[in-house]
Amino acid sequence: MTFIAKPKFHHRGIKTNALGFTHRDYEGRISTLCAGCGHDSISSALIEACFELSIEPHRVAKLSGIGCSSKTPDYFLGQSHGFNSVHGRMPSVLTGANLANRELIYLGVSGDGDSASIGLGQFAHCVRRGVNMVYICENNGVYGLTKGQFSATADKGSKSKTAVNSDSPIDLVSLALVLGASFVARSFSGDKKQLVPLLEAAIAHRGSAVLDVISPCVQFNNNPESTKSYDFVREHNEAVNRIDMIVPREEIKVDFEPGTVESVTQHDGSVIRLAKLHPDYDPHNRAAAMAYLQERHAAGEVVTGLLYLDPEAADLHANLNTVETPLNKLGVAELCPGSKALDAVNASYR
Ligand SMILES: Cc1ncc(C[n+]2csc(CCOP(=O)(O)OP(=O)(O)O)c2C)c(N)n1
Ligand code: SF4
Ligand SMILES: [Mg+2]
Numbered sequence: 001m002t003f004i005a006k007p008k009f010h011h012r013g014i015k016t017n018a019l020g021f022t023h024r025d026y027e028g029r030i031s032t033l034c035a036g037c038g039h040d041s042i043s044s045a046l047i048e049a050c051f052e053l054s055i056e057p058h059r060v061a062k063l064s065g066i067g068c069s070s071k072t073p074d075y076f077l078g079q080s081h082g083f084n085s086v087h088g089r090m091p092s093v094l095t096g097a098n099l100a101n102r103e104l105i106y107l108g109v110s111g112d113g114d115s116a117s118i119g120l121g122q123f124a125h126c127v128r129r130g131v132n133m134v135y136i137c138e139n140n141g142v143y144g145l146t147k148g149q150f151s152a153t154a155d156k157g158s159k160s161k162t163a164v165n166s167d168s169p170i171d172l173v174s175l176a177l178v179l180g181a182s183f184v185a186r187s188f189s190g191d192k193k194q195l196v197p198l199l200e201a202a203i204a205h206r207g208s209a210v211l212d213v214i215s216p217c218v219q220f221n222n223n224p225e226s227t228k229s230y231d232f233v234r235e236h237n238e239a240v241n242r243i244d245m246i247v248p249r250e251e252i253k254v255d256f257e258p259g260t261v262e263s264v265t266q267h268d269g270s271v272i273r274l275a276k277l278h279p280d281y282d283p284h285n286r287a288a289a290m291a292y293l294q295e296r297h298a299a300g301e302v303v304t305g306l307l308y309l310d311p312e313a314a315d316l317h318a319n320l321n322t323v324e325t326p327l328n329k330l331g332v333a334e335l336c337p338g339s340k341a342l343d344a345v346n347a348s349y350r
Pocket of ligand 2: 032033034036037038039068069140144145216217218219220
């Protein structure tokens with residue numbers, strides 16, 4: 001219940017990160033979601049990822065739409081910036097905030113209804129523009145908040161508590177690949193070991209990072225015939241790789257067989273170590289990733305892991321050549337340089 005405050009005291013021996021923060025410093029309010037909801041596990045994975053990366057909470061901006069999933073930013077990073085926008089409109093608010101201040105880490109938190117139904121156009125445009133963000137879709141195949149109607153990501157033939165879905169699904173991961181996302185991953189809320197490093201790598205990535213996280217709705221869509229249920233995903237989860245994140249200050253210790261691990265250095269110096277679990281899967285080949293996803297989906301598998309990565313990607317700021325200083329730090333003279341400067345700009349277009 002939201003009116004119950006979390007106790008502030010903690011054990012003296014509690015683990016701290018490089019900044020001296022504990023997990024508590026990354027938590028939010030007590031969740032009001034149903035007990036067992038996958039979304040709560042994603043919040044806890046985000047807390048873990050930000051703790052592990054030693055992120056200063058004030059450097060994060062959480063943006064969301066409407067839905068049980070979009071409520072979750074209240075339950076993690078309580079000391080960060082947050083904006084709960086309108087259903088399906090989070091991407092444009094995030095894009096605007098990002099353009100005004102590139103110094104923050106942007107977490108876009110959404111649901112499958114929010115992203116694949118009402119917000120599909122917004123999702124498409126922010127991904128294709130390469131907005132530097134981590135876009136997380138907490139995907140349960142239903143509109144949880146409005147009592148379990150099928151969403152656009154529900155598989156054809158999938159059964160909820162009360163109905164059978166007759167429409168073809170939208171796969172947000174395949175869509176993100178088509179749209180040019182430079183980091184694309186899928187995970188499962190019940191697999192924290194996979195989800196936490198994927199979130200860490202996505203945060204360290206510069207460009208549009210899309211994470212589709214299957215997150216069962218225990219209230220409306222967790223029956224055995226649902227392809228977004230805990231049982232189904234556990235039984236059909238096919239991870240293509242195992243990921244391990246190393247932040248710049250850490251020493252790289254090799255504990256894999258030589259040749260089985262690929263190291264990818266990102267813009268910020270962090271290194272992603274990718275252990276191949278599927279010998280033929282290449283996360284740098286966009287077209288092959290799309291074909292593989294289609295093929296395995298037809299075979300009834302849920303493919304998870306880091307599906308595509310372009311570590312050299314340019315983001316929206318680089319594409320637009322925008323000023324590095326956040327707009328709120330620019331003075332009047334820079335924001336309004338006067339008519340002579342405007343004349344010069346106009347002349348350059350003649
Ligand atoms: C403009 C608008 N249309 C419809 C709604 C009603 N509505 C609220 S949440 C929601 C769907 C949420 O589904 P999803 O994004 O999958 O989130 P979940 O609750 O499943 O996590 C809908 C249709 C709304 N709030 N605003
Ligand atoms: S209705 Fe479903 S999505 Fe919403 S909190 Fe409950 S279990 Fe989670
Ligand atoms: Mg949903």
